[in-house]
Amino acid sequence: MQTFALLSKTAxxxxPKAELHCHLDGSLRLETLLDLARQQGKTALLPADSLEGLAEILQQVDTSASLEAYLQWFRYTVPLMQTREALRRIAYELAEDAARENVCYLEVRYAPxxxxxxxxTLEQVNEAVLDGLRAAERDFGLRIGLILCGLRHLPETFSLRTAELAVAYRKRGVVAFDxxxxxxxxxPKxxxxxxxxxxxxxxxxxxxxGESWGPDSIHQALFYxxxxxxxxxxxxxxxPDLLQYVLDHQIPLEICPTxxxxxxxxADYATHPLRYYVEHSLAVTINTDNRLFSRTTMTEELxxxxxxxxxxxxQLREVVLNGFRHAFLHWDEKQDLLRNVEASLKQLTADPTQPSLTH
Structure with missing residues (x-):
C-alpha cells in the first residue's frame, strides 16, 4: 500500500527525461503506419485498414504469451521501413514525440x-535514420544517440557486419552496439x-x-x-551473487515496465522487481521499449x-537522473547535462505552484 503523495502525470x-532503450521499428506513430502502408501499396499487410481498427487490434499485444509472441507484432512495421524516405520520417517523428514530453536525451536503437x-545497403539504411535524427535534433533541441543491434537468431556474421557498421559511424552519431x-x-556468447x-x-x-531467459543470459552479456x-x-x-556484482559495479539496467x-x-506491475532493485540501490533506468506496441510514452512509464x-x-527522481548518468555520452558532456537536469528537477519538485500532487 502506497503511503506517499502521488505526483500528477502533468508534473x-x-x-526533463533521458530515454536509453527505444526501438525505432516499434515506435511508429499509428497514423504513420497506416499512411506508409497506403503510400507503398501494402495495406494488405496490416491487420486493419483504419486507425480505429488498428488501435483496437493493437490492444491484443497485451495478451502476448511470451517475448517471442510479442516480437511477432513487428511483422506489421518492418515491411514498411524499406525506403530511405520512410526510415527518415519514422526517425524524425520518434524524436519529435520524445521532445514533446521533455525528453532531452534520447538513444534510439534498431537492426539495420x-x-x-x-x-x-546497410550504409544507406543508416544514413537515412541518422538524417532523420539529425534534423530532429536541429528542430527540437534534444540530443540523440543511435544504437545498432545485432540479432540473436541470425548467424554471427550478420552481427559482426552490424558491429563493423556501428564502428564506422562511431563518430557520426552511433553510440553503441546491442x-x-x-x-x-x-x-549472447x-x-x-x-x-x-x-x-x-x-x-x-x-x-x-534477463527478459525471457534467466540470469545466465545476464551473466553471458556481462562476462562474454x-x-x-x-x-x-x-x-x-x-x-543474488550476480545481483551483488551488478550493484557493486553499478551496471545500469534498462527497465521497460509496460x-x-x-x-x-x-506477471504484472505489482510484482515487477523494479522497486526491489531501486530499494537495493541498483542503477535502474526507465524506458519505453516500443512506443507503438506498448502504447506508451516516457511520462506514462514513469x-x-x-x-x-x-x-x-x-526514488523516481533518482531513476530519472540515472538515465542521464548512464547515457552513452562523453564524460564532460554528461556532467554538463546532469547539472542542468538536476537544477531543473530541483526547481520542479520544490515549486509549490507546480501541479505536482493528485488528491
Missing amino acids: LQAW VLHTEEGL LAGGEAGHP HHLHAFYYARNHLLNLTVHA CGAHRIGHGVTLYQD SNVQTKAV WRAHTACGLSVQ
Missing part, C-alpha cells in the same frame, strides 16, 4: 539488416566476435538480457560480451513506475 510531463529487403531478439535458445570487434574499437555495449548496460535485466534478482508486463517477463510499481517521488 511528470514537465520533468531488417531494412535491406528492397535493395537498400544484441536483440528472442532470448530462448540464442545465447554465440556473438562473441561481434562484441569483441565493437569493444576493441572503443564502442559502448548494451545487451538485451562485456556489456556496459543490460537491456531489461528483469530476472537478475534470481541470482513491455515487461506485455512479454510476460513479469507514471506507472510511480503509481503501479510503488516508487516514491525521491
